Amino acid sequence: MSTAPDPASPAAAEDPHEAAEGPEGQDTGDSPHTAATGPGNPAPAGGRDAAEGTDEADAADAEQADGPEADALEADAGGGDGPDAGLPGPAGPEAGPAGADRAEGGGGPGAEPLVSGRGGVGESPAGTGTDPGAGQDTAGAEPARPEAEQDEAAAEPAEAEAGQDSGGAETGAEAGAEPGAGQGADGAEPAAPVSEAQAELAAQKVERERIARRKAEREGPVDAGAKLSGRAADLLAAVRAVESGAKPPATYFDDAPATPRKAAPAPPQPRPAAAPPAPAPAVADIGAVRAVLARGGAPEALAGQTAAALGEGAAEQLTEDPWRLLAVPGVRPTQADGFAQALLGPAAGPADERRGAALLGWLLDQAAAKGHTALEAPVLEKALAQYGVPAPAETLEAAIGDGAVLVFHEPLGPPAAEDEEPPVRLLVGLEAHALAEEALADGLARLAGTFAAPADWSAAADGPAAELVRAVAAHGLVVHTGGEAARAEPAALSAAARRLGLRAVLAAHAPAPGAVTVAGLLAGTEGPGRDADGRFDLDLLIVLDAPQLDVERAAALVESVPDGARLVLSGDPGVLGSAGPGRVFADVLAARAFPQVVSRTPDPGPIGELVSGIGVGELNRVDAPGKEVVIVPVRDAGEAVHRTVQLVAESVPRAFGIPAEEVQVITPGHGGPAGTRALNAALKERLNPGPGRFAGFDPGDRVVHVPSPGRALPARVVSADAQGLHLDAGGARVVVPQDRVEAQVRHGWAVTAHQAVGSRWPAVVAVLPGDAAQALSRDWVYTAFGRAERHLSVVHGVEEALPHAVAQGLPKPRTTRLTGLLRALAAAQEEQP
Template sequence: MSTEPETTEDAEPRKPDAAETEAADAGGGVVSGAPGSSGIGEQAEASSAGGGELSDAASEAADAGETEADAGADAADAGKAEADAGADAADAGKAEADAGGRELSEAEAELVAQRVERERIERRKAERQGPVEAGAKLSGKAAELLAAVRAVESGEKPPATVFEEPPPRRQAPEPVRRTQPVAPVAAGAPAPEVVEGVRRVLSEGGAPETLAVPVATVLGEGAEELLRADPWQLLRVGGVRPEQADGFARALLGAECGPDDERRGRAVTVWLLEQAALAGHTALEMPALTAALEQRGVPDPEEAVQGALAEGDALAFQDGLEEDEGEGEERPVRVLVGLERYALAEESLADGLARLINSAPKEDGSAEAWERAAAGTQGAAAELIRAVAGHGLVLHTGGEASRAEAAELVRAARGLGLRVWAAAHSPVGRGQFSALVGGPEAGVTTVAGQLSGAEGPGRDADGALALDLLVVLDAPQLDVETAALLVESLPDGARLVLAGDPGVLWSIGPGRVFADLLAVRKCPHIASRRPDPGPLGELVSGVGVGELLQVEAPGKEVVIVPVRDAGEAVHRTVQLVADSVPRAIGVPPEQTVVITPGHGGAAGTRALNAALKERLNPGPGRFGGFDPGDRIAYSPAPGRTLPGHVVKADAEGLHLSCAGDAVVVPKERVEHSVRHGWALTAHQAVGTRWPAVVAVLPGDAAQALSRPWVYTAFGRAERHLSVVHGVEQALPKAVAEVSAKPRTTRLPGLLGAQVAAEVP
């Protein structure tokens, strides 16, 4: 492992200044070593002076303000502002340098340029004439409520992490886009008269009228009367927070409104359970829920929970604890409270998994034929084939190299005449596994495509998938609802293999299905012993066991690039993607991805994508900020990200190519579902690998790092990994000490009650 070599410096005919030379040559081949002489505190001070970073609270306020300011903005003007901003910012940076009587370093100039660019864009927005979108001139409570809702719905602002540890200042949280668990949505668009009635109530309560359609959709027919009778029903709309619903209720109810109102207690209880789902929990323990209610100003938390249970808004469960029981003592239990949608999904999943575990699979092929197939392979692949021969559910764990064993299973089962399909998490993962199995007709789909019917074997007369064996790759990405749908779709006698790397980040949706199954030990588990090759494999394997190793990288497979602040991190990242990696490693920019902990901040995906677009595909952004050739990250649904690029734009919408699949995004959906995609978060990148990865670790991300995050980000690289390192000792500390945050789920207890025997 080495610092960035001299041969990978700027391709442009200029000499690096002294600060850059010092950063590039600083000590370095050890990832766990300090990247430079300046500490985290010094980096924060320098960044604050340069205006580059924001605290968490300031970042959220900026996100909300940015969303409100952008309302009604003309796309062509925005694109022109983006195209002109670089030149103006550069001129302003030069002017500031001249005014100060000294020449700024390139990193300092870039910080100045970013600040001036933001100011210039704001001036242009203020000068725009023409129609303004409804709600853009609101102020006070209404403006805050509208900004919060738009921020969450567009994915710009992370949902509240009520049940996670309070984030420290300067953290760049991830992921930003999460599954939004809201009340069941009525089929079809709401009737115009229902929307109009809701609009009247919102206007009386000082809420933005743009919420009329979402409220009417969520509450259904009779929404006006329901909202008047219980204003806190506004909390059922994603993005609305309790303090905003309180203001709306005060405006409607006047003196009748109070913190002890039982309607408020029930609504806040449901809202907290929804926030828990965003954090990955399928249910909450009663003490955790009552403590959160108390923090939200509910005078009698237990009564509020009982009210929600009595109204059917939530369900309560008893879950037995795995503790030694003394003679004559009852088994201890814990009381859990959860939303019906996740309770039903988890119970359905447990039923389906128990059916697979307890039933003998269909006799497809003789025992001798299965044994011959296993004998034709070796190691864990042979163990996997033998396990699948006699069991309905099998777990297979390992790194990227272990996918070859799953491919051998698919080929062997196909040779026995079974109808075999595999399902990957992403289209890119689908293509990569198809190549392992043997070509485009290898029977590999995405999980979403198979469930929707757009890909895969189709359904039989009973509505089950027409297959005998399903191999699900990237199994840690299965949330409880997706897993339940898959298991429910399997015909009687079918076999299911869940394969994946337990070290990566868990699913965006609630639950930890794969980890729960590994923990309960109710079915065969085949652990791959095939190591990932080369220096990258050695580095990632070390991270998986909590060690940040120094690895030998003679072919520059791993390069450390120390930086002092976020501005320098952005500059060095652009340099690596555009110049250094293509020249020294031979990987072009379109095959390199940047991974950073969050969307916000001075070195988040938004800032990095803006800088990378300016360098790699500058243009006016005439269609919602996008131009042909732009790399994008398309989210057709919360929690799903498809990397691709822009082909063209016309009256139909924005035409994309995502892993070879043509996609057309209507103009009204572009803002909410398409981002620039040179830089991604680790959750967006999971399930896909690229020839080269640039992992950006700015100083404000130190507290957001964890072992699963580092393992996932570093593991996305096939040939080369550059680490833009600005967190000093926070990186080895995170790898050694910060594991995945626990999630409260019911699946282990449900399976334990239905499956008696443990499998060693």
């Protein structure tokens, strides 16, 4: 452990990167890399995770009825510059003062430094300036909501529209895109060729339809021991009774005991690798929707989005039920209420059944956007009450009876006494997520029980991957955990399997050497293709970056693996989770139903030592004699932007020989004075100035292309023409149509940690401005710092918030069902003779 010299000493004034004067004519005192390194004292490692830094706690144990689900129900957490700008104001119980943006700056002097370099270490400046109102880009005050809700809502900034790291490029609304941009004068979207993203989404849609057909074939009376039991069985029976025209039971919430559900997997039906995308709404439909929107005072530019969201007969649907407008992304209850009041007049009250049903679906959609696949019934009832629904329990029961939502009965543990029922919780979820989790659980159990033993794996069981090879030789499904260095073990397994004559495929979240992408594999554009049954033509599938799988993508992937093949789910439990609903990798680990192999390969060097400590809740000071890790203290967001540009353009390339295009900037949010927008604007001006001739882009611009939520592909602008924006994505040419550029492409010199996950760069500049303190968590810091291979610079203005986030900022829990489903399947299999 190095000690910190006097800050006034010559060593403390030396630039850790370069001893010469700083760029742009500055003296060494204004160097972007002063040796002062002081994010604050490392906090005690209290409450740390398991050795791998994983969040393996069962959701049933970690969450209470009014616990983390409340985050998912945060009301109206959108920005004022979204596609709903200009919609009518609120009506009824939601009127009230808007919530103010939250901003918090770091404060207090730095104490013990984080890293020590041979240039000397000094104290960081005391106090970090805070720009008033410099929050994480809430894009305007929070819309009005009831006072009770403001008291109960979680204190986290909104992720999707509030500028937090939401796992992909901004939507068109976030980027300031005009709703309906790119549409013709008649509102119809121009036809476009089928892209890889469209093919992937269409393939997933076909997979979901096949799963739904399989579920329908198994439908029948719900008895004990079947898929659902107890209260969930009675509720589902009520749903089916209503669908068949019969009268449902008067009582839904009884105390029927729970029994484990049994797996009933069925082989998939043959399906194409990809299906054509859904046709665009007809011009006449869009015109009719535009007329309805105009009558309700809503922006006519929403016509195309509304017609696409509601499908055939969208105008009639809106006329009969104005709250259906909530199905349009970005529209919030306040605006839907105003729209309904304009169309219906005094009849549009808070007790309207149509309003309650639409709000329930909207709340579950908002929860899914934050990773939940279901919510507890009391939480939903409480949220409905906060929106002025007078009888939330009856509204929930009506939605159950209509089949709009499904209810599940999940045991929380053994009963306290032999004559008592076990504690349970009622979970409510949308059918799509319920089907995906059940199909995923069945698929994983199927693979674990149907694998075929090959010849002899003993010759391949040597080297660092020996333990993984032995586990895969004896089991059909294996879970592998480890850091960045551990990624070599699945690669070695793949090579060993190929030497044995097996058809092995390595799939990753982002493009990686020797691997296909999960998206390309599902879309049929990469990988071995499919057999006559519609399943992948392979013997072993190894999935890297498994924490990035959401439930729907994971279900489609697992269902496509043939009987007798093996599956390996590999990943780092400490990184940020998937952008979509679910916590697949963490749930599989928590269930402990399959063999788990923990890598013993440590991440090398000072960066590896630093990141490994963060994974277990410790912000350790590490020796970095080669300046592998350097702290750059800043006082405010403006200085953070200035220092970041210097680092990328001058200091890092000159000190380490790493070109500016291989230096990646990572920051917590898109908005704010030091978010990705501000940083990208400054970096473009320095590295590739230009007028932005096509939607703000010029040839040579570094960008990220987000063809679907959760996928951010690095690329560079080549040119633009009538077809759209031409990109070079790792040697592959991609054309983004004009009407999708603003929603799918953003500048990429600076990205969020969610966009960076799965990729690494020779050098990373992690920017932590003072207003980002509330956005920090252990998994964010772990992910951002771990993207660096050779050098990490931390532009540090959050002071004590960084060690606090590492020690106590655990990942936000997600309410899911997969762990319980897997445990029930394992218990049922153990009971079988």
